Amino acid sequence: xxxxxxxxxSIAEITEGHLLNAVPEGVTDAxxxxxxxxxxxxxxxxxxxLEEKLGFIPEGILEGAKFPETIGELxxxxxxxxxxTS
Numbered sequence: 001x002x003x004x005x006x007x008x009x010s011i012a013e014i015t016e017g018h019l020l021n022a023v024p025e026g027v028t029d030a031x032x033x034x035x036x037x038x039x040x041x042x043x044x045x046x047x048x049x050l051e052e053k054l055g056f057i058p059e060g061i062l063e064g065a066k067f068p069e070t071i072g073e074l075x076x077x078x079x080x081x082x083x084x085t086s
Contacts, residue, residue, distance in 0.1 A: 003054065003078050010049045011036065011071065018042050029072025056081065 001009075012023045019037040027036070033043065051057050058081035060066030068074040 003082050004075050006053050007050065007071070007075050007078060010046055010053060013049060014038075014042055014046045018045050027071065029070060029075065031071050032069055033071065033074070034069075050078070054078065054082070056085070 015021050015023050015036055015038075019042055021037055023036065038046070047057060047061060058066070058077045060077060060081075061068075066077055068077055
């Protein structure tokens, strides 16, 4: 499964499991995580799930230097780190 697909699947899991909402229709890369109900707790749950599934947390996120606001930014950060380590 691609990084993008894993992230989108994980966002749906966290949204439905932790936030008790369904992912709304029309979500794009420009959709802001707070629009989905993500707060700091849900965000950390997402990062933990992604670490389990992808095997890493991007260095910028781990150090707190990068905090993605949109789904697209999150995907870009993970894609860049994945390509750098491959």
